[in-house]
Amino acid sequence: MEPKTAATLENLRAEMKFPDGHAMLNAGSLSPTPMPVLRAAETLRFEQATNTHEFYFNRADALLDAARAGLAAFLGGDAARLVLLPNVTWAINVAFASLAKRLTGAGGRRPVVLTTDLEYGSLQYALGQFADRFEREVVRVVDAGTWDEIVERFRGRIEGGQGGPVAAIYVSHVTSGLAWEMPVRALCRLARERGIVSVVDGAHAPGAVPLDAELLESCDAYGGNCHKWMMAPAGAGFLHVSDAFGPSLQPLVMSWGAKNRSLRGPGELIRSIENHGSYDRVPQMVIPDAIAFGRQVDEAGAAAHVEELRAYLVDRMTELREAMGTPWLAHRPGPGESAAVPMAAFTFPACGRKQFRDAMLRRNISCVVTRYREDEEIDDKVPDPAYDYFLRASTAWFNTRADVDRLIGAVPGVMKELGVGLSPSPSPD
Numbered sequence: 001m002e003p004k005t006a007a008t009l010e011n012l013r014a015e016m017k018f019p020d021g022h023a024m025l026n027a028g029s030l031s032p033t034p035m036p037v038l039r040a041a042e043t044l045r046f047e048q049a050t051n052t053h054e055f056y057f058n059r060a061d062a063l064l065d066a067a068r069a070g071l072a073a074f075l076g077g078d079a080a081r082l083v084l085l086p087n088v089t090w091a092i093n094v095a096f097a098s099l100a101k102r103l104t105g106a107g108g109r110r111p112v113v114l115t116t117d118l119e120y121g122s123l124q125y126a127l128g129q130f131a132d133r134f135e136r137e138v139v140r141v142v143d144a145g146t147w148d149e150i151v152e153r154f155r156g157r158i159e160g161g162q163g164g165p166v167a168a169i170y171v172s173h174v175t176s177g178l179a180w181e182m183p184v185r186a187l188c189r190l191a192r193e194r195g196i197v198s199v200v201d202g203a204h205a206p207g208a209v210p211l212d213a214e215l216l217e218s219c220d221a222y223g224g225n226c227h228k229w230m231m232a233p234a235g236a237g238f239l240h241v242s243d244a245f246g247p248s249l250q251p252l253v254m255s256w257g258a259k260n261r262s263l264r265g266p267g268e269l270i271r272s273i274e275n276h277g278s279y280d281r282v283p284q285m286v287i288p289d290a291i292a293f294g295r296q297v298d299e300a301g302a303a304a305h306v307e308e309l310r311a312y313l314v315d316r317m318t319e320l321r322e323a324m325g326t327p328w329l330a331h332r333p334g335p336g337e338s339a340a341v342p343m344a345a346f347t348f349p350a351c352g353r354k355q356f357r358d359a360m361l362r363r364n365i366s367c368v369v370t371r372y373r374e375d376e377e378i379d380d381k382v383p384d385p386a387y388d389y390f391l392r393a394s395t396a397w398f399n400t401r402a403d404v405d406r407l408i409g410a411v412p413g414v415m416k417e418l419g420v421g422l423s424p425s426p427s428p429d
């Protein structure tokens with residue numbers, strides 16, 4: 001007889017719909033929406049579409065307040081300091097805009113924002129756009145052996161005294177390209193002790209890596225997505241802020257809330273950041289439905305399944321690497337305790353990322369190639385061998401060994417089709 005947890009996960013898996021025979025190994029970009037969550041969204045969208053006036057003026061705020069309260073309880077945060085936004089890109093841009101306003105060079109020395117060499121490409125670009133008010137310095141973490149070493153690198157720069165004063169740190173909780181969990185708790189504590197603002201990109205954390213009040217309290221601005229590992233529909237992100245940083249938040253879009261901010265109570269400060277005109281906020285309204293579904297998944301033993309499946313993926317890829325006699329496909333494990341992260345990255349030859357995705361899709365598999373230095377969008381351009389590339393596969397709770405086997409079976413053919421990995425030069429480090 002099947003153990004009870006496996007049977008329960010199996011039932012829940014039936015609520016996830018994919019194209020026929022598809023191996024979805026990229027929930028890390030965007031999760032499929034479970035059917036109960038989709039139905040809840042459709043019910044609200046029907047109301048929004050048919051009883052527009054009532055929904056817009058009388059229902060929307062209550063639904064969003066309930067979603068904010070439910071999300072705050074799930075994260076261990078404070079609803080009064082939790083801003084619901086379309087995605088983490090938006091959230092981190094709000095944090096950067098607020099930093100830019102707050103950080104002005106004292107005594108002619110431009111303040112510095114310390115970041116890492118593993119940040120998400122579009123947000124490195126965003127930080128660069130705001131950096132006319134401050135310097136941006138990149139701490140190399142990719143060759144650090146441990147979490148402690150990473151923290152020491154930050155401490156060294158903060159205390160070292162070269163360059164302008166460090167006014168803020170910006171770091172991902174789980175990095176995009178290599179799927180590494182970073183020591184954000186220690187980094188935020190370090191920043192707080194020194195009076196430095198901390199901004200965390202938690203795109204991949206909620207629903208994958210445990211969050212709690214201690215972390216959120218030690219961090220000044222924590223942005224996250226609910227449409228990755230929490231399984232809400234696309235369009236559900238958030239920014240949680242500290243008491244101290246909250247009042248300096250700047251809206252990215254000027255709307256009603258921005259105009260009347262000073263006349264309103266503390267809750268309205270948050271609302272003013274959310275208020276950027278009329279748009280579809282149903283994905284945010286169904287966050288509680290996603291949390292309820294996720295709870296069932298957790299109770300059914302998802303964590304153990306995800307860990308086992310990730311280990312299986314790493315083993316199978318290692319076998320394939322040995323069988324092919326290739327220097328590529330080497331697992332790049334993170335520096336810290338990342339057992340919970342449902343993704344793994346493997347070295348891969350330089351290739352067109354779109355061509356890779358398309359070649360996999362033709363085999364009915366969703367999987368991506370990422371880059372270590374994600375500072376430029378080159379999907380359609382000639383691959384640059386100076387960049388380190390990685391095959392990143394997600395092992396979500398709904399994935400199975402059969403999905404992993406499909407990927408392993410497809411990799412040699414995809415490399416051949418793309419004409420990469422044939423000369424045996426390993427990834428430069």
Ligand SMILES: Cc1ncc(COP(=O)(O)O)c(C=O)c1O
Nearest residue numbers: 087088089120172175176201203
């Ligand atoms: C670390 C990281 N930050 C930010 C993002 C952007 O997420 P979104 O497009 O939902 O804003 C991603 C997307 O995968 C990511 O991996």
